[in-house]
Amino acid sequence: MLGAIIIWEMHISNTGEYEQAIENYNKALEIYEVAHHPHNPSIAATCNNLGATYRNKGEYEQAIENYNKALKIYKVAYASNPNHFNIASICNNLGVAYYAKGEYGQAITYYKQALEIYKIAYASNP
Secondary structure: OOOHHHHHHHHHHHHHHHHHHOOOOHHHHHHHHHOOOOOOOOHHHHHHHHHHHHHHHHHHHHHHHHHHHHHHHHHOOOOOOOOHHHHHHHHHHHHHHHHHHHHHHHHHHHHHHHHHHHHHHHHOOO
């Protein structure tokens, strides 16, 4: 059920109804944080979606904050696989946010991290 809500929120975010999407993502986070352990990938995925919504809205600091939260969770959740594609995806999203903010050095750092992880992740799972 909550997965369907998240998909609906992605739709809302993509249609420009950012405030409604942010509100609902935050509600979903509250539910996930009660229902799951703090390093559950579902929490990270919701933080990522929240970050994307803020990025689309032009609020890059909020986007970066949420992407960093997602990255920390994924690094713990996938400690046995530090080259998991979800980690690479978040690094890429951080690169996009920093690029949009005009912080090109930071963007390049995250893009390079994402690329290295993607190379390893997809070499074993083509």
